[in-house]
Amino acid sequence: MKEPKVEVGILFEPQIEFILLAPYHVSGKEVNGKQTVTYNEGKILWNGRQYDELVFEPLQESVASFELLDVTIGINFHWERKEDQRFQGSLKIIVENGKLTGINVIRVEDYLTSVISSEMSATASLELLKAHAVISRSWLLANLSGLQTDKLQLPVGNDTMRNKNANQDNAANCQPSTADCQLKWYERDSHTHFDVCADDHCQRYQGITRASTDIVRQAIAATRGQVLISEGRICDARFSKCCGGAFEEFQYCWEDIKYPYLAKQRDYLTGNEKTAPELPDLTQESEADRWIRTSPEAFCNTTDKKILSQVLNNYDQETTDFYRWKVEYTQDELSALILKRSGIDYGQIIDLVPVARGTSGRLWKLKIVGTKKTLTIGKELEIRRTLSPSHLYSSAFVVDRAEVSEAGIPGRFILTGAGWGHGAGLCQIGAAVMGEQGYKYDEILLHYYIGASIDQLYD
Structure with a gap:
C-alpha cells in the first residue's frame, strides 16, 4: 500500500x-x-x-x-x-x-x-x-476506517470499539442502570469530519x-510503515504518561472489550521471570490500598530529571509528582468542585467510596455519598474529571477523611494516588527508563503490548 x-x-x-x-x-x-x-x-x-x-x-x-x-x-x-x-x-x-x-x-x-x-x-x-x-x-x-492492505484487513464495522460514539453514557454494568449509577467513557473517535x-x-x-x-x-x-499487530489487526496502541507501576486493562477505561495485548502486568523486569516480583491483585481494595500508599519498584518509578526531560515537555514538567501524589480538599472546596464539574448537587460530601478497581488499582466505579444525593460514577476519566478542576492525575487513589464532625461530615479529604493517565498500553516514563537501560524498541513495545508483533504495512 x-x-x-x-x-x-x-x-x-x-x-x-x-x-x-x-x-x-x-x-x-x-x-x-x-x-x-x-x-x-x-x-x-x-x-x-x-x-x-x-x-x-x-x-x-x-x-x-x-x-x-x-x-x-x-x-x-x-x-x-x-x-x-x-x-x-x-x-x-x-x-x-x-x-x-x-x-x-x-x-x-x-x-x-x-x-x-x-x-x-x-x-x-x-x-x-x-x-x-x-x-x-x-x-x-x-x-x-476502511483502510485495507494486502497483508491484513483493519478493523472496520460493529466488531470494533471505533464505531462507538464519544462521551458514551452506558450504565450496563450498574444495577439499577439509571437510579444510582452512571458510567461514562470518553473515546477518541468523536470526530466525523476529520x-x-x-x-x-x-x-x-x-x-x-x-x-x-x-x-x-x-x-x-x-x-x-511499522505497526503493532495482534490477531491479524492493528493494535489500538494506547499510551499514558505513567502507569504507576502496573498496567491497566482496556475494559476498565473504555468499552467492555478485553484486548489480549492490553493486559495486567507489572511495569518491571528482572531478566528472570521466576524472580520478578509478583503483581498483587489490585482489584482488591486492601491490596490496592497497600500498593498506592507505598512506592514499589517499577520502570516508571524514577525522579531522574534527565530521563523525565525526555518524556515531559516544558509544560508537562510543571507536574512534579506523578508516580505517587497527594491532593487535599476542604469540605467546601470538594462539594463546590463536584457540583461545578458534574452539575449534580450532592450537598455536603460525606464520603468517596471505592466500588470497583481495575488491574492497576484505578477506580472505574466510585460512590459519591452526599447529604442530598448518593451516586456511583465511572469510568476512570469521568472520576478524574469530577474530582479536579482539570483532570486528576489518575483514578488510582485512596481516600482519607479528616476532621470529621459529630454529624459524620468530614472537614477535609486527602486523596493519595498513583500514576498519571489511564495506565493502559505504553507507559511513557517507564519506556524512557527502559530506553536508558539499553532495551531495544521492540523489547519496549512487547513489554507493554503483551503478545503483539511488529509488521510493516508500507515501505
Missing part, C-alpha cells in the same frame, strides 16, 4: 487567522501571506465571498508551510494556553457546529514526526522514539512548531 494521508483537526473558532508562508492555491487562485476566514450565516466568509469549504494546497509541498494563530493546546488541562503553530501540507477550512474548523492534511510519516516531538522531548533516546513512532502510527492507522484532533484527546500534534531533530527523523525513518 502507499503511504496514506491524515486529516488533523487543529482549530475550532468563529474566526481563524493564518499566514501562508509560501505560495498556495485555492479555487484556482494563487495566494500567500496573512488570511482571515470567518463563520458567516453557515458559510465560510473569505475575501468578501462565502464558501462551503476551502482547501489551501501548497504549490511545492516539500518546502511550503503555513502558520495558524492562537491555537489552544492542553484543552481542559491545568496548563491550557494559546500559541501560534506552524504546519506543513494543506489547510482545509470547513463549517462545523456553528464554527469554523481548521484541518491540516498531511502525510502520515510527516504527521508522526511532529507527534513524536510534541508528545515528548525530541532529545529522548533513539529506542524510545522508535517505540513511540510505532505506537503512534499503529493508533493512527487503526483509526483510519481523522484525529491535535490535542491530548487523540495525540498531541503541533506541526513543526517544536523543532524536530535528526534523531526524531531517524526514528521515523527506521520504523517507516
Whole structure:
C-alpha cells in the first residue's frame, strides 16, 4: 500500500487567522501571506465571498508551510494556553457546529514526526522514539476506517470499539442502570469530519512548531510503515504518561472489550521471570490500598530529571509528582468542585467510596455519598474529571477523611494516588527508563503490548 494521508483537526473558532508562508492555491487562485476566514450565516466568509469549504494546497509541498494563530493546546488541562503553530501540507477550512474548523492534511510519516516531538522531548533516546513512532502510527492507522492492505484487513464495522460514539453514557454494568449509577467513557473517535484532533484527546500534534531533530527523523525513518499487530489487526496502541507501576486493562477505561495485548502486568523486569516480583491483585481494595500508599519498584518509578526531560515537555514538567501524589480538599472546596464539574448537587460530601478497581488499582466505579444525593460514577476519566478542576492525575487513589464532625461530615479529604493517565498500553516514563537501560524498541513495545508483533504495512 502507499503511504496514506491524515486529516488533523487543529482549530475550532468563529474566526481563524493564518499566514501562508509560501505560495498556495485555492479555487484556482494563487495566494500567500496573512488570511482571515470567518463563520458567516453557515458559510465560510473569505475575501468578501462565502464558501462551503476551502482547501489551501501548497504549490511545492516539500518546502511550503503555513502558520495558524492562537491555537489552544492542553484543552481542559491545568496548563491550557494559546500559541501560534506552524504546519506543513494543506489547510482545509470547513463549517462545523456553528464554527469554523481548521484541518491540516498531511502525510502520515510527516504527521508522526511532529507527534513524536510534541508528545515528548525530541532529545529522548533513539529506542524510545522508535517505540513511540510505532505506537503512534499503529493508533493512527487503526483509526483510519476502511483502510485495507494486502497483508491484513483493519478493523472496520460493529466488531470494533471505533464505531462507538464519544462521551458514551452506558450504565450496563450498574444495577439499577439509571437510579444510582452512571458510567461514562470518553473515546477518541468523536470526530466525523476529520481523522484525529491535535490535542491530548487523540495525540498531541503541533506541526513543526517544536523543532524536530535528526534523531526524531531517524526514528521515523527506521520504523517507516511499522505497526503493532495482534490477531491479524492493528493494535489500538494506547499510551499514558505513567502507569504507576502496573498496567491497566482496556475494559476498565473504555468499552467492555478485553484486548489480549492490553493486559495486567507489572511495569518491571528482572531478566528472570521466576524472580520478578509478583503483581498483587489490585482489584482488591486492601491490596490496592497497600500498593498506592507505598512506592514499589517499577520502570516508571524514577525522579531522574534527565530521563523525565525526555518524556515531559516544558509544560508537562510543571507536574512534579506523578508516580505517587497527594491532593487535599476542604469540605467546601470538594462539594463546590463536584457540583461545578458534574452539575449534580450532592450537598455536603460525606464520603468517596471505592466500588470497583481495575488491574492497576484505578477506580472505574466510585460512590459519591452526599447529604442530598448518593451516586456511583465511572469510568476512570469521568472520576478524574469530577474530582479536579482539570483532570486528576489518575483514578488510582485512596481516600482519607479528616476532621470529621459529630454529624459524620468530614472537614477535609486527602486523596493519595498513583500514576498519571489511564495506565493502559505504553507507559511513557517507564519506556524512557527502559530506553536508558539499553532495551531495544521492540523489547519496549512487547513489554507493554503483551503478545503483539511488529509488521510493516508500507515501505
